[in-house]
Amino acid sequence: xxxxxxxxxxxxxxENSAYFDGxxxxxxxxxxxxxxxxxxxxxxxxxxxxxFDFIEKWLMEHPEASICTAEGVSKFKExxxxxxxxxxxxxxxxxxxxxxKVRGDRVKFDPDRIVMSGGATGAHEMVAFCLADPGExxxxxxxxxxxxxxxxxxxxxxxxxxxxxxxxxxxKITIDSLQSAYHKxxxxxxxxxxxxxxxxxxxxxxxxxxxxxxxxINFVNEKNIHLIGDEIYAATVFMEPxxxxxxEVIEEVECxxxxxxxxxxxxxxxxxxxxxxxxxxSYNDTVTSCARKMSSFGLVSSQxxxxxxxxxxxxxxxxNFVAESRExxxxxxxxxxxxxxxxxxxxxxxxxxxxxxxxxRKLLKEKTFEAEMDxxxxxxxxxxxxxxxxxxxxxxEPGWFRVCFANMDNxxxxxxxxxxxxxxxxxxxxxxxxxxxxxRRTSLKLSLSRSLSRKMDDFIMSPSIMSPQSPLVQART
Amino acid sequence: MAIEIEQPRVGLxxxxxxxxxxxxxxxxxxxxxxxxxxxxxxxxxxxxxxxxxxxxxxxFDLLEKYLEEHSEASxxxxxxPGFRExxxxxxxxxxxxxxxAMANFMEQIRGGRAKFDPDRIVLTAGATxxxxxxxxxxxxxGDxxxxxxxxxxxxxxxxxxxxxxxxxxxxxxxxxxxxxxxxxxxxxxxxAESMNxxxxxxxxxxxxxxxxxxxxxxALEQIxxxxxxxxxxxxxDEIYSGSTFSSSEFISIAEILETRGYKxxxxxxxxxxxxxxxxxxxxxxxxxxSYNxxVVTTARRMSSFTLISSQxxxxxxxxxxxxxxxxxxxxxxxxxxxxxYDMIIKGLKKAGIECLKGNAGLFCWMNxxxxxxxxxxxxxxxxxxxxLNEVKLNISPGxxxxxxEPGWFRVCFANMSExxxxxxxxxxxxxxEQRKRN
Numbered sequence: 001x002x003x004x005x006x007x008x009x010x011x012x013x014x015e016n017s018a019y020f021d022g023x024x025x026x027x028x029x030x031x032x033x034x035x036x037x038x039x040x041x042x043x044x045x046x047x048x049x050x051x052f053d054f055i056e057k058w059l060m061e062h063p064e065a066s067i068c069t070a071e072g073v074s075k076f077k078e079x080x081x082x083x084x085x086x087x088x089x090x091x092x093x094x095x096x097x098x099x100x101k102v103r104g105d106r107v108k109f110d111p112d113r114i115v116m117s118g119g120a121t122g123a124h125e126m127v128a129f130c131l132a133d134p135g136e137x138x139x140x141x142x143x144x145x146x147x148x149x150x151x152x153x154x155x156x157x158x159x160x161x162x163x164x165x166x167x168x169x170x171x172k173i174t175i176d177s178l179q180s181a182y183h184k185x186x187x188x189x190x191x192x193x194x195x196x197x198x199x200x201x202x203x204x205x206x207x208x209x210x211x212x213x214x215x216x217i218n219f220v221n222e223k224n225i226h227l228i229g230d231e232i233y234a235a236t237v238f239m240e241p242x243x244x245x246x247x248e249v250i251e252e253v254e255c256x257x258x259x260x261x262x263x264x265x266x267x268x269x270x271x272x273x274x275x276x277x278x279x280x281x282s283y284n285d286t287v288t289s290c291a292r293k294m295s296s297f298g299l300v301s302s303q304x305x306x307x308x309x310x311x312x313x314x315x316x317x318x319x320n321f322v323a324e325s326r327e328x329x330x331x332x333x334x335x336x337x338x339x340x341x342x343x344x345x346x347x348x349x350x351x352x353x354x355x356x357x358x359x360x361r362k363l364l365k366e367k368t369f370e371a372e373m374d375x376x377x378x379x380x381x382x383x384x385x386x387x388x389x390x391x392x393x394x395x396x397e398p399g400w401f402r403v404c405f406a407n408m409d410n411x412x413x414x415x416x417x418x419x420x421x422x423x424x425x426x427x428x429x430x431x432x433x434x435x436x437x438x439x440r441r442t443s444l445k446l447s448l449s450r451s452l453s454r455k456m457d458d459f460i461m462s463p464s465i466m467s468p469q470s471p472l473v474q475a476r477t
Numbered sequence: 478m479a480i481e482i483e484q485p486r487v488g489l490x491x492x493x494x495x496x497x498x499x500x501x502x503x504x505x506x507x508x509x510x511x512x513x514x515x516x517x518x519x520x521x522x523x524x525x526x527x528x529x530x531x532x533x534x535x536x537f538d539l540l541e542k543y544l545e546e547h548s549e550a551s552x553x554x555x556x557x558p559g560f561r562e563x564x565x566x567x568x569x570x571x572x573x574x575x576x577x578a579m580a581n582f583m584e585q586i587r588g589g590r591a592k593f594d595p596d597r598i599v600l601t602a603g604a605t606x607x608x609x610x611x612x613x614x615x616x617x618x619g620d621x622x623x624x625x626x627x628x629x630x631x632x633x634x635x636x637x638x639x640x641x642x643x644x645x646x647x648x649x650x651x652x653x654x655x656x657x658x659x660x661x662x663x664x665x666x667x668x669a670e671s672m673n674x675x676x677x678x679x680x681x682x683x684x685x686x687x688x689x690x691x692x693x694x695x696a697l698e699q700i701x702x703x704x705x706x707x708x709x710x711x712x713x714d715e716i717y718s719g720s721t722f723s724s725s726e727f728i729s730i731a732e733i734l735e736t737r738g739y740k741x742x743x744x745x746x747x748x749x750x751x752x753x754x755x756x757x758x759x760x761x762x763x764x765x766x767s768y769n770x771x772v773v774t775t776a777r778r779m780s781s782f783t784l785i786s787s788q789x790x791x792x793x794x795x796x797x798x799x800x801x802x803x804x805x806x807x808x809x810x811x812x813x814x815x816x817x818y819d820m821i822i823k824g825l826k827k828a829g830i831e832c833l834k835g836n837a838g839l840f841c842w843m844n845x846x847x848x849x850x851x852x853x854x855x856x857x858x859x860x861x862x863x864x865l866n867e868v869k870l871n872i873s874p875g876x877x878x879x880x881x882e883p884g885w886f887r888v889c890f891a892n893m894s895e896x897x898x899x900x901x902x903x904x905x906x907x908x909x910e911q912r913k914r915n
Contacts, residue, residue, distance in 0.1 A: 002615075002704075002709050002744045004769075005620075013778040052560070056560050079759055081532060083752075119567075130490055132490050155779070274566040276567075276787075294639070296634075297603075298782060301786035307788065
C-alpha cells in the first residue's frame with residue numbers, strides 16, 4: 001500500500017489532546033432543554049451567540065446583502081466570478097473600517113494591507129509559513145489556545161517555545177519571562193523568529209495594558225524578531241479600561257514596523273465562525289505581498305465577502321452592534337461570575353473574551369495534572385459540563401479551567417450554574433444558601449464601571465425565561 | 478513620527494522569499510497587459526481580449542433563474558431562519574446536505590456510471606487548496622509527483638510552493654495527440670530516480686487542461702497499472718468533468734475502479750471543484766474524494782485551514798440537490814460549450830489554424846508552430862508577445878504549461894460573449910492574412 005507523508009501520519013493534527021475529549025463526550029450526549037435535559041452542556045466552545053437577533057433583524061432589512069435575493073441577484077454573476085486574491089475592495093474597506101471602530105477609531109487600518117485567509121486558523125498557519133522555516137520557533141506565552149499547536153506547527157514544521165506565566169501575578173507576561181524563554185531557546189540551539197501574543201487573551205479573558213505592550217514591542221525590536229498579535233477577541237472587551245491594540249502602541253514608540261503583524265477574524269467578535277473570514281494585517285510589505293499570494297489557498301468566499309462588505313460598511317448598525325454586544329457580554333459575564341462566587345468558586349478577574357478562567361485549585365486532591373484530569377473527568381461525567389482543563393492550554397499550574405459562557409441561552413446557563421451549585425454542595429465545598437435567599441441579598445455590592453452600572457436585580461434572571469429552542473448547535477447536521 | 482533608523486533586515490522564511498509562487502511566468506504577464514487595457518464591447522473596443530482565463534460564463538442565466546425561483550436558497554430574506562445555525566457551523570465534516578448534493582452532482586456528471594459516498598467527500602476552499610492539501614498528505618518535502626505535460630501552470634505553485642515537493646514532468650507530444658504513454662511515464666520515473674527524488678504519486682487532469690481533451694479508457698487503465706506497479710498514489714483532477722461536450726466521452730477514474738471491483742482503490746484520490754463546471758470560482762468550492770480512509774480523515778482535519786464558507790455550502794446544497802435543476806444545467810452547459818467550441822474551431826480553421834481535436838473544457842489547444850521562426854521556446858514567446866501587443870489577445874503560451882514542443886497555445890473561449898469571440902476571431906483572421914501577405 002502506497003505510504004502517505006510524515007505530516008499525515010504524525011500527531012500534528014493535535015486531536016489527541018484532552019481539549020477534544022470533552023467535545024466527544026458532548027457529542028455523544030448533548031444537552032437539550034426538552035429532548036436531553038441530562039445531557040452534557042457545552043462550555044468548552046468559545047462562541048459568541050448573544051447577538052444573533054440583532055444581526056438577523058439587520059439582514060431582514062437588507063436583502064441586498066445576499067446575492068441570492070431579488071434585490072441582490074444582479075450582483076450574482078460578477079461576485080461568483082470574482083476570485084482575485086486581493087479580495088473585493090468594498091470588503092477590504094469595510095473590514096478595515098470595522099477594525100478601526102473596534103479600537104475606538106484611535107487608529108486607522110489600510111484596506112490595502114488587509115489579506116484574507118481561511119479563518120484565523122488559516123491566518124496563523126499562513127503567517128508561520130511566511131516568517132519561519134521548519135525547525136525555527138515562535139515564543140508563545142502560556143496558557144494559550146490549544147489550536148496553536150496544530151495551526152502553527154503541523155504543516156509548517158515550526159516549533160513553539162512556551163513563555164511560562166503563572167497566577168502569582170495573574171498570568172501577566174513579564175519581560176523577565178520573555179528573556180528567560182528566549183535565552184533558554186538559544187541555549188538549546190532553537191532559532192526564535194517571533195513572539196505570538198493573543199490579546200485579549202484566550203483562555204484568560206484579560207488584555208494587556210499599554211506599558212506591557214510597549215515593553216513587548218521593545219523586546220521584539222531588541223531581539224529583532226517578529227511580533228504576531230492575535231486580536232481575534234478585540235470587540236469582546238466588555239468593561240473598561242478600553243482595549244489597547246498593538247496597532248496603537250506602534251504609533252507611540254520606536255518600532256521597526258516590518259516586525260509587526262496582526263491576525264484577526266470575525267468568528268468571535270461577530271459570531272460568524274462558519275463564514276471563515278480570517279484576516280492577516282501586516283505592516284511588512286514583503287509579508288503582505290507573500291501572504292496575499294498564499295491566500296489563494298484559503299480565500300474568503302466572494303458570496304461571504306459581499307455579505308460582510310454590505311454589513312460592516314453600515315456605520316449605524318456596526319456602532320449599535322458593538323455597543324449591544326459589549327453590554328450583553330458584560331451582563332452575562334457579571335451574572336455568571338457573581339453566581340459562581342456565591343458558590344465559592346473564583347475565577348481570574350477578566351473583562352474580555354467569551355469565557356472565564358476558573359480557579360478550582362482547592363478542589364484538587366493534590367497539586368498535580370493527574371488530579372486536574374481526575375477532577376475534569378468528574379466535571380464531565382458527573383456534573384455533565386464540558387469545560388476545558390488548563391493543561392490542554394499548556395498552563396503550568398494545575399487546577400485552572402476555561403469555561404465558556406457566551407455560547408448558550410439564559411436557561412441553559414441557569415442549568416449549568418445549578419449543576420455546579422449542586423456539585424459543590426454535595427462535596428461540602430461550601431455552605432451555599434438556597435436560591436431564593438440569594439435573591440434577597442441586596443446589600444451585596446458589585447464594583448461596576450460607571451458607564452455600565454446596573455442594579456443587581458437586572459442580573460438575577462428568572463429561570464422561567466426560556467428560549468423557544470436551544471441555540472446549541474449540533475456538531476453534525 | 479518615528480525617526481528613520483537603519484534597521485537590520487529581519488528574516489522571512491525561505492518559502493516567503495522563493496519564486497515558487499510562480500507569478501513571474503508569462504502565464505501571468507499577459508494578464509497584466511489585459512488588466513492595463515481590457516477590451517470592452519462599447520467603451521474600449523481596441524482593448525486586449527482576455528483569452529487566457531479559463532472561466533465558464535456561458536450558463537449564468539440558468540443559475541440566476543434558479544435563484545429567482547427558489548427563495549429558500551436566500552433564506553435570510555424572510556425572517557432569517559437558519560442564519561444563526563449556519564453562521565456558527567464550522568464543523569470540518571461540512572454540511573451533510575452539501576456533501577450529499579456534491580456526491581449526487583458528481584454522479585450525474587458521470588451519467589450514473591460511478592457512485593460517490595458523501596462521507597468520503599472532504600471540502601476545501603477551491604481546487605487550489607485541494608491539490609496542495611493532497612500533496613501535503615501524499616508526499617514529504619523533497620519527494621516528487623509525476624505530471625504529464627502540458628499542465629496547468631498553477632500546479633507549480635499549488636503542489637510545490639509550501640509543500641517542498643517536486644514536479645517531474647511526463648513528456649507528451651503531438652506525435653500521438655499528447656496522450657500519456659507507459660513509456661513516457663517510465664521515463665519520467667527513471668528521471669526522478671536519477672535525481673534521487675522519491676516518486677510518491679502521479680497526478681493527471683482529466684479532462685486535460687490545457688489540451689481540452691479527455692483521457693481515453695485504455696490510457697487510464699495504463700496509468701492506474703503504472704501506479705500499482707510502482708506502488709504510488711494516483712490523483713485525478715476532474716475539475717472539468719462537467720464540461721465535456723458529450724456525456725459519454727468522459728471516463729472518470731472512478732469508473733475504471735468500478736470495473737476493477739475497487740481493487741487498488743486505496744491509492745486513488747479525485748479532486749473536483751465548482752469553479753469550472755458551474756462557473757463559480759469566487760465561491761471557493763473544492764473537494765477531495767479519496768478511497769483511502771486515512772487520507773480522508775487526515776484531509777478532513779487539514780481542511781480546517783481552508784473550509785468552505787457555510788453560507789456558500791448552504792446555497793449550493795439547495796441548488797445542487799434540486800435534481801431537475803442540476804440535470805438541466807449539466808445538459809445545457811454541455812450543449813453551449815460544444816457550440817462555442819465548434820465556433821472557435823471553425824473560425825480558426827478559416828484563418829488557417831489547426832487545433833488539437835478536443836472534446837471538453839473551456840479552451841482549445843491551438844497549433845501555431847508553422848508560424849515560428851525557429852522551433853524554440855524563445856520564438857514561441859516572441860510570437861506570443863506579438864499576439865498580445867499587436868493582435869491584442871491574451872492567450873497562454875505552451876511553454877508556460879511546460880509543453881515540450883514549442884508553438885502551441887491555449888485559447889479560452891467560454892469567458893466572453895459570442896460577440897466578443899467573433900471579434901477575437903476576426904482579429905486572428907486579419908493577423909493571419911497579414912502574415913500571408915508578408
